[in-house]
Amino acid sequence: MTAPPTTEHGTAATDRDLLVRAAAGDRGAFGLLYDRHVRPVYWQAYAVVHDADEAQDVTQDVFITMWRKIRTITVVDESVLPWLLVTSRFTALNAGRRRMRTPFRELDPEAPADMTVEDEVEAGLVRAEIDKAAAALTPADRRLYELCVEGDHTYEMAARELGVSHAAVRNRLSRLRTRLRADLRSMRETS
16 A cells, blocks of 8 residues: 655645646646546536446546646645536536537537527427437437447448448438438427
8 A cells, every 4th residue: 555645744745735746747746636536526427427438538528627727726625626526517517518419410510509598498309309200210220320320430330330231321321310300300390
């Protein structure tokens, strides 16, 4: 078992001490801060996104943000944990918003880049309609949708996973997107 990090005076290093050392370029001090706080940051992110992989991505983003803003972080009671938890929560919320908008933007390229609250509400309704339409797909098409539209699979990767040709994936996705766009247009016309 290793001894806890100490200051030059032999006292236990506080987060403030480690932050100062990290700001001066001491990557070891930054690593100690990471080790000390990664679990609560992860669980804060997980509480918002409810997905282990996304919570890991958020955690990584939080510590990257910490590194970038290391000279401006507010330490509370000798701890950076409050700053990290707030940053984790907001980063996770932003990740959730991006996740909601991504399929919407792919299906509706005319969607505004900077959405207002009303746009976000409409996007949520559209997302619900897309989810409903995706749920009505055949199991094979639903899996293709999950892999290539919601996920990050290439056509080649999806073809290998589904045991079909690249051309079959391309053609099925083209029909699927056309159908979902038509459903989206009809929904907009009726609202």
